Amino acid sequence: MQDIGENEMVTETFKFDIQTxxxxxxxxxxxxERCVQKSNIKDGTVTxxxxxxxxxxxxxxxxxxxxxxDVPTMLQQLFPAGPDYQHHQTWGxxxxxxxxxxxxxxxxxxxxxxxxxxxxxxxxxxxxxEFDEKARKRTIYCQLVG
Amino acid sequence: MQDIGENEMVTETFKFDIQTxxxxxxxxxxxxERCVQKSNIKDGTVTxxxxxxxxxxxxxxxxxxxxxxDVPTMLQQLFPAGPDYQHHQTWGxxxxxxxxxxxxxxxxxxxxxxxxxxxxxxxxxxxxxEFDEKARKRTIYCQLVG
Amino acid sequence: MQDIGENEMVTETFKFDIQTxxxxxxxxxxxxERCVQKSNIKDGTVTxxxxxxxxxxxxxxxxxxxxxxDVPTMLQQLFPAGPDYQHHQTWGxxxxxxxxxxxxxxxxxxxxxxxxxxxxxxxxxxxxxEFDEKARKRTIYCQLVG
Numbered sequence: 001m002q003d004i005g006e007n008e009m010v011t012e013t014f015k016f017d018i019q020t021x022x023x024x025x026x027x028x029x030x031x032x033e034r035c036v037q038k039s040n041i042k043d044g045t046v047t048x049x050x051x052x053x054x055x056x057x058x059x060x061x062x063x064x065x066x067x068x069x070d071v072p073t074m075l076q077q078l079f080p081a082g083p084d085y086q087h088h089q090t091w092g093x094x095x096x097x098x099x100x101x102x103x104x105x106x107x108x109x110x111x112x113x114x115x116x117x118x119x120x121x122x123x124x125x126x127x128x129x130e131f132d133e134k135a136r137k138r139t140i141y142c143q144l145v146g
Numbered sequence: 147m148q149d150i151g152e153n154e155m156v157t158e159t160f161k162f163d164i165q166t167x168x169x170x171x172x173x174x175x176x177x178x179e180r181c182v183q184k185s186n187i188k189d190g191t192v193t194x195x196x197x198x199x200x201x202x203x204x205x206x207x208x209x210x211x212x213x214x215x216d217v218p219t220m221l222q223q224l225f226p227a228g229p230d231y232q233h234h235q236t237w238g239x240x241x242x243x244x245x246x247x248x249x250x251x252x253x254x255x256x257x258x259x260x261x262x263x264x265x266x267x268x269x270x271x272x273x274x275x276e277f278d279e280k281a282r283k284r285t286i287y288c289q290l291v292g
Numbered sequence: 293m294q295d296i297g298e299n300e301m302v303t304e305t306f307k308f309d310i311q312t313x314x315x316x317x318x319x320x321x322x323x324x325e326r327c328v329q330k331s332n333i334k335d336g337t338v339t340x341x342x343x344x345x346x347x348x349x350x351x352x353x354x355x356x357x358x359x360x361x362d363v364p365t366m367l368q369q370l371f372p373a374g375p376d377y378q379h380h381q382t383w384g385x386x387x388x389x390x391x392x393x394x395x396x397x398x399x400x401x402x403x404x405x406x407x408x409x410x411x412x413x414x415x416x417x418x419x420x421x422e423f424d425e426k427a428r429k430r431t432i433y434c435q436l437v438g
Contacts, residue, residue, distance in 0.1 A: 009155035009301035009437070011189045011292045013260055043303045045339050045402075045437055047191050047256050051267035053207045058398050061345045065378035066391055074392050078224065078370065086211035099212055100220055103251075105395075106204050110191075110256050110339050110402055112435040114305055119433060121343035141265060143258040145155070145191055145291055145437050146303045155301035157335045157438045159406055193337050193402050197413035199353045224370065232357035245358055246366050249397075252350050256337075256402055287411060289404040291301070291337055291437055 012039045014142045020130035023072055027062045028140060029118075029125045035142040036113055044146010046118070047110045051139065054098035054132040056105030061123040071129075075101055081133070094133060101131040113146060158185045158290045165283055166276035169218055173208045174286060175264075175271045181288040182259055190292010192264070193256045197285065200244035200278040202251030207269040217275075221247055227279070244277040251275060259292060304331045304436045311429055312422035315364055319354045320432060321410075321417045327434040328405055336438010338410070339402045343431065346390035346424040348397030353415040363421075367393055373425070386425060393423040405438060 014035040018026055032048055048057055060066055085096025109126065112119050120126070130136060160181040164172055178194055194203055206212055231242025255272065258265050266272070276282060306327040310318055324340055340349055352358055377388025401418065404411050412418070422428060 009303065011155065013189055013258065043305055043435075045191075045337075045435060047258055049256075049258050049265065051265050051270060053205060053267055053270040058395050059345060059400075060395050061379075061391055063379065063382045065380070065382040066388070066395075069378035070388055070392060071395055074371065074396075079220065086215035087207075087209065088211070090209045090211040096212070096216055099207055100216060103204050103206050103212075103217055104220075106255065108205075108256055109398065110341075110400055112305065112339055112341050112433050114433075114435075119341065119343050121345055124343060124345040141258050141260075143189075143191060143260075157301065159335055159404065191337075193404055195402075195404050195411065197411050197416060199351060199413055199416040225366065232361035233353075233355065234357070236355045236357040242358070242362055245353055246362060249350050249352050249358075249363055250366075252401065254351075254402055287404050287406075289335075289337060289406075 009146060012041060012144045015139055018128065018138050018140065020138055021135050022130060022133050024130045025067045025071060026128045027125050028128050032126055032142055033118060036118055039144050041113060041144045041146040042116045044113055044144055045110050046113055047108065047143045048126060049141045050107035050128060052107065054095060054102050055107050055138060056102050056129040056131060057107045057109045058105055058127055059124050060127045062125040098131040098133060105129060155292060158187060160288045161285055163283055163285050164274065167281050168276060168279050170276045171213045171217060172274045173271050174274045178272055178288055179264060182264060185290050187259060187290045187292040188262050190259055190290055191256050192259055193254065193289045194272060195287045196253035196274060198253065200241060200248050201253050201284060202248050202275040202277060203253045203255045204251055204273055205270050206273045208271040241279050244279060247277040301438060304333060306434045307431055309429055309431050310420065313427050314422060314425050316422045317359045317363060318420045319417050320420050324418055324434055325410060328410060331436050333405060333436045333438040334408050336405055336436055337402050338405055339400065339435045340418060341433045342399035342420060344399065346387060346394050347399050347430060348394050348421040348423060349399045349401045350397055350419055351416050352419045354417040390423040390425060397421060
């Protein structure tokens with residue numbers, strides 16, 4: 001165990017918008033990196049959060065096999081679009097699966113910043129997952145505490 | 147990307163109790179909001195955490211179709227109650243599925259606070275999920291850093 | 293709702309290494325506790341993060357039934373090793389399931405510290421899950437903010 005250091009504290013909050021298409025997985029690592037670079041925080045956490053109930057945030061090696069085929073196939077297998085979910089009776093819409101996916105892959109993740117940089121693994125990217133069945137404009141918040 | 151501001155920092159910790167019934171999904175957003183209002187923190191994160199190995203915290207549009215039918219059906223499909231899990235051999239209990247559900251839907255989430263308010267989406271609520279097979283009194287912590 | 297107190301703030305970052313074998317679930321609670329004890333922070337959050345795209349961090353009662361049988365069986369049922377995932381075409385490797393597991397059980401969790409102690413439940417342990425098919429040396433970060 002190695003102590004990497006300590007510093008004094010502020011909160012800094014950023015937001016950015018992205019335009020999605022249905023079922024898209026978007027690499028938002030460059031956006032989060034820009035927030036980190038723009039801030040004055042050298043050591044602390046960044047919480048990446050999407051206000052909304054039909055999207056998710058997670059981590060993924062961003063290569064087309066996983067992004068376009070394997071993850072979407074798995075999402076469809078576990079939380080299929082198609083069945084007449086009870087949610088559809090409430091509002092007359094058809095995105096019950098979108099809500100289920102967001103419950104199991106929620107839109108909040110926290111990543112440490114050390115020495116002004118996100119400490120992601122070599123292939124590890126931060127992704128936003130559009131689970132909704134419509135194209136959406138999404139606002140994503142990056143809140144840095146450090 | 148828009149810089150929303152910065153401020154100086156404290157930690158404030160709150161806790162509250164809820165009484166659950168088996169498999170209940172509880173909307174704890176009003177409880178978390180009261181902690182945020184009671185605190186002096188205008189900008190920062192709130193970490194919502196339940197100490198325990200048979201519950202989860204996530205986000206959900208809180209309407210009966212999802213809360214009473216779709217999410218419980220999906221939990222039962224993916225992590226069924228009923229099979230004789232190996233966990234039951236260890237303690238002679240019957241809640242192996244409760245532990246599995248808590249592993250995949252863990253009891254920790256973090257939400258940004260901006261200008262004294264949680265930045266949840268319009269329909270997005272913070273929920274506690276009772277995965278245990280008994281009614282429980284649960285203590286939930288809200289720790290604000292900002 | 294009970295206000296437990298407030299204090300002034302620093303960030304402290306620690307890291308430690310563990311050696312894993314394929315599909316191992318490791319109890320890292322003692323390692324995280326040592327970081328908390330070594331720090332000067334009495335009240336605040338600890339974010340536990342593993343940089344890498346084939347591991348996960350979650351919570352589990354650490355008893356052999358769950359750790360050796362129930363959770364691995366469930367992981368294999370939901371995200372099976374074996375199928376020829378599209379990811380394998382990209383790099384010629386065979387760990388598509390490892391990436392899928394890390395997407396659904398991501399390597400970041402946050403736990404509150406109160407009065408110098410992690411507020412875990414009686415049976416609740418923090419676990420690192422090696423999803424990769426090879427033995428790995430993993431570096432895990434504990435970043436305390438409080």
